[in-house]
Amino acid sequence: MKKSLLNFSRIFVGVLFIFSGLIKANDPLGFGYKLQEYFEVFHMDFLSGWSTGIAILLCVFEIVLGALLLFGFWRKQVTTGLLLVIIFFTFLTFVSAAFKVVTSCGCFGDAIPLTPWQSFSKDLVLLVLILILFRNRERIMPVTENKGIQNTLFGLVLTASLLFSQYTYSRLPILDFLPYKIGANLPELMKIPAGAKPDEYQIMYNLKHKETGEKKVMSDKDYLKTEIWKDDNWEIVGTPESKLIKKGYQPKIKDLLITDASGTDYTKELIENPYYNLIVVAYNLKETNDDGMSKLNALALNAAEQFNIRAVLLTSNSAQDADAYSKRMKLFMEVFYADAVPLKSMVRASPGVLLLKNGVVINKWHYNNAPSIDELAKEYFAR
Known part of the structure; x- marks a missing residue:
């Protein structure tokens, strides 16, 4: 029984750690955005x-x-490392859940979104299994005792995981779990279906008795039902608060609003363009790769001149900063503005570019592997 439990714990923990690492390594920039949230919460902005x-x-x-756990190599160091890691993350997810500081842990990236409480429960299970491994570490048998083979396998896993992470960072995620993935119909993902229930809110009043000073907190329904509003001795103090009591239908894309510098809404015009159009995304121009932007700017210029393709730049910077950047880079593209959150989800690159047509994401690229105008023409425009 003990041996079976030890083997199960070893396989389960080993596979889960590899899976979790690979899912996040598939989108290291997205995982980096999640870490920034934690750094801000814990006042560690210097790490951002x-x-x-x-x-x-x-x-x-x-x-x-x-991988080392599955191989059974260096069992003392590996089980100690696993225990330290899971203790740290269990504490982190508990703080996130209890104080509601981060709404999604990012444990499995965007592939399997978990709430903080779900993530905390998962970490508790892992903690128990890793404690079993730690206490029985001497009974973990390696697949080979040969030191040369052990070092070779370690080197191969380390190199492969580093290369994979670097590849997805310098290109785009191999598997895209975000709503702006290739083939996505953006207008459809922004709609709420007919008959779908919206969020339900309750208005909460803070009441105070003029004579006794007694205080009450009461919902709008109870306020009317009890007819306390007829009693002149009770007065509403402060501003009534709106409290979410039941979450309704949430569209996949709910926070995309594209405007010009004056605040005019251009979302529908740009997203539902029936013709091909290029959307260049750089959520923070101060951290945008200038060479990459020059490359995409030349692509936009050639697309416009040769095929009358509209190209725009989306950023979350201020109009003043965007204007200065546009002049410095001699941008051909029109500049529009959106919140940083949806821009980060559109394409994991700064800058990156999406090819849209009639609201559908036809393709998208990192600036490192953006196509030439000839490649775009052959694949799309000249058809």
Whole structure:
């Protein structure tokens, strides 16, 4: 029984760590964005600039730990590392859940979104299994005792996980779990179906008795039902609060609003363009690769001149900063504005580019592997 439990714990923990690491390594920039949230919550903003690098190291660490556990190599060091990691993440997810500071843990990236409480429960299970491994670490048998083979396998796993993380960072995620993936119909993903129930809210009043000073908190329904509003001794103090009591239907894309510098809404015009159009995304121009932007700017210029393709730049920067950047880079593209959150989801690159037609994401690219105008023409425009 003990042997079966030990083998189950070893296989389950090892596979889960590899899976978790690979899912996050598939989208290291997205994992970096999640780490930035944690850094802000814990007042560690000085680490924000290193978030992507830290994200890649954590992904590699998870994959290597999981693989070494399955191989049975260096059992003392591996089980100690696993225990320290799970204690840290159990604490982190508990704080996130209890104080509602981060709404999604990012444990499995965007592939399997978990709430903080779900993630905390998952970590508790892992903690129990890893404690079993730690206490019985001497009974973990390696697949080979040959030191040369052990070092070779370790080197191969480490190199492969580093190369994979670097590839997805310098290109785009191999598997895209975000709503703006290739083939997505953006207008459809922004709609709420007929008959779908919206969020339900309750208005909460803070009441105070003028004579006794007694205080009450009462919902709008109870306020009317009890007819307390007829009693002149009770007065509403402060501003009534709106409280979400039941979550309704949530469209996949709910936060995309594209405007010009004056605030005019251009979302429908740009997203539902029936012709091919290029959407260049750079959520933060201060951190955008200039060479990449020059490359996409030349692509936009050639597309417009040769095929009358509209190209726009989306950013979350201020109009003043965007104008200065546009002049410095001699941008041909029109500049529009949107919140950073949807822009980060559109394409995991700064800058990146999406090819849209009639609201559908036809394709998208990182600036490192953006196509030439000849390639675009052959594949799309000249058809």
